[in-house]
Amino acid sequence: MSRRWTARLALVTGLAALAVLVLFGGFTSLLLMAVGWAGLVLTAAGVWWMLTRTGWIRVLAGLLVAVAPLAVLLLYAAAGLLWVVLVSLALWALAVAAGSAALTEDAEGMPERSTARAERPFVIMNPRSGGGKVEKFGLAERARALGAEVVLLDPDRRQDVAELARQAVEDGADLLGVAGGDGTQALVAAVAAEHDIPFMVICAGTRNHFAMDLGLDRQDPSRCLEALTDGVELRVDLGYILEGEPADGTTGGPGVTGVTGVTGVAGRVFVNSASFGVYAEVVQSPAYRDDKAGTILEMLPALLTQSGGSRLSVRADALTMDGPQAVLVSNNPYQNGDPAGLGRRERLDSGELGMLGVQVSNAAEAAALLLHGRQGRGLTAVTAREVLVDADAPAIPCGVDGEALVLSTPVRCRIAPGVLRVRVPRHRPGVPRAAAAMDWRRVRQLALTMGRAATGRADA
Template sequence: MSRRWTARLALVTGLAALVVLVLFGGLASLLLMAVGWAGLVLTAAGVWWMLTHTGWIRVLAGMLVVLAPLAVLLLYSAAGLLWVVLASLALWALAVAAGSAALAEDGPGMPERSAERIEKPFLIMNPRSGGGKVEKFGLAARARELGAEVVVLDPERPQDVAELARRAVADGADLLGVAGGDGTQALVAAVAVEHDIPFMVISAGTRNHFAMDLGLDRQDPSRCLEALTDAVELRVDLGYVHEGEPGEGNTKNDGNTGNTGNTGRVFVNSASFGVYAEVVQSPAYRDDKAGTILEMLPALLTHAAGSRLTVQADELALDGPQAVLVSNNPYQKGDSAGLGRRERLDSGALGILGVEVSSAAEAAGLLLHGRQGRGLTAATAREVVVDADAPSIPVGVDGEALVLSTPVRCRIAPGALRVRVPRHRPGVPRAAAPMDWRRVRKLALTMGRAATGRGAA
């Protein structure tokens, strides 16, 4: 369907959502809308109180989270208008989805270059990643058939994957690749950058954020192996996280963490600070994730525990955010959560998301308004400095839990990594755009006139 007709669909279904509500709800439709908004606000407030309190207050807040939406549904049902509300919401959701799709634009995409011939590819595969995708899809055997040397990691004997990659390069490897999680991808990608050789991603992890933003097939990781035979090359950015003041000369190397002193630790996706980083550091987190989160959140969200962060990035300054995410290229603005995917990986800028919520009202606003909510800050920068009232802070780097000396500096290295990808791959979708009904209306009407010759001057 063309963008013009998609925009028209958005207008028609949006109007239909209002017509259904008013026609079948009558004057009661205004009351229904007010009740619905009130239910959302109470639910959001209940979530905030449940996360920031313990004991009987948490119990009452949990009851509010359950009872508020249930009461709204019962009121709708008692009025005989539940089907009206559900139908209107379904039509409105379709309208917003169609409008967003119509406004999405086909960007130029990341430039592709001809891939050089490779003679000795070296691949590292983690059999535990993604619930056993390496074995499920026969990745090791298939890669060997295509001429690659493959090392399948032993889950019972932890190995330094960066050192494995360096030895392979010393033995003549002219391509490094990983079938595993994003953290492992980052460690080996750093070695590929050191030696300026291509890097290959095999989407065998659980979430595969990096693979997704490269346009690779996440459902069938074996298709990524096509990069060994029919490939193009992309130049993408890398994020680096450094600990301590610049020029301190810290040259420690802690093996699997990938710290190499002043060169920093590479991240292909993100470095997270604050609540999430603090929680995953807890020894109890691995055995009881939900319980650990509920136990630690009240103190962390209210600044009764954990470090108080400050963030400086160009003109942006944040004082006391509960959570900060620094990403290798910004996430799409059209995504309500801001964490769906990145439009490209070669913009030369870090993405910054900071969460600073101090009350139930701000929590409700964040739920209702998403990225436009008062408690969420989104920006871009070439360098981000995160400091704290402590000599060291927990940092989550591509899912790996680290503790780094403050201040922690994140920077972007434009075009640092050569990534070899299959010539034919699912690809990155159109760049998402914030919903704008005026633009949707203009797109539906103006393009229609132009198509029939009426839009000419």
């Protein structure tokens, strides 16, 4: 279906959603829809009070979260209009989905180039990653059969994977690969960028965000090994972190002399994101490992109301934020069409960081954030070449690609464009395009203007 007809489908189903309410429910159904929105707001407020209060207030908030949506459904059923509301909501969901799809631009993929086969590939594998995917998919045996030297990490002792990678390069390795989590991949990717040799991702971790955005097959990690025999190369960016004030009083920077002349990257590298604030504070707690849910519920009230933890201040290029509860800095921005902002990145070569800051001070703002998503007042989403995170403390917790660290303030996040050569299979599932953020005005213009242009009556 063309974008024009998809936009028209969005308009028709959106009008149908309203028509169903009016024709079958009349004025009563519109009142019940208002009740539904009120129930959603109360539920969001209840969640906020559960997270920011303790004792009997938390108990009452939990009851509100459970009772509010149930009460709305009972009111619909009592009025005999439950089916009307459900049908209308289904039509509205279809309208939004169609409208978003119509607005999605045909994004070009990252440029790729053919490349010669690696002569001495070196691959580090973590047998514990992803619940044992290395053994489950026979990754070590398959990689060796394709000519790679494989080192299996010892689960019983801590090993410096970056040093293993550096030694492999000194011994003549012309490709570095990792079968493990994003944190391990970032450490080895930094060595590959430093020596300007290809890097291969084998998605044997749990979440595999970096692999997802490279278009790799996360269901079958063994297919990533096809990059050794029939691979192409992508040039992607790396994020990196500098902590504390540089000794020379400058702002520091990557040791990068150009896309193909990498001399090293200063600071800690991240392939996905660095998080600060609430989440980073919680995972630092010694109790978190043994009781995640209990630790979160115990610590969140103080962290969200900023009576505990560090008070952050953030500068992303020209933007400043004072007192956000959570900050996420990503290597390239997440897609605007993702309500949570944590799904996919369209590209890994834009040369920009993404920054999401959450700043909510009361139940009303929490409800608005839930209702409006990325357009909510409590969420700030921007792109920048540098993000500076400071605090009222000499050091702050930080989560870097899932690894819990404590960094000296101020913390600078920057991006090094195109410094990493990633070897991927020529044939891979790819990255599905996410729908764009909904804009009804643009949908209407698309549905009408394109129709006139197709018949030669487009406006001059």
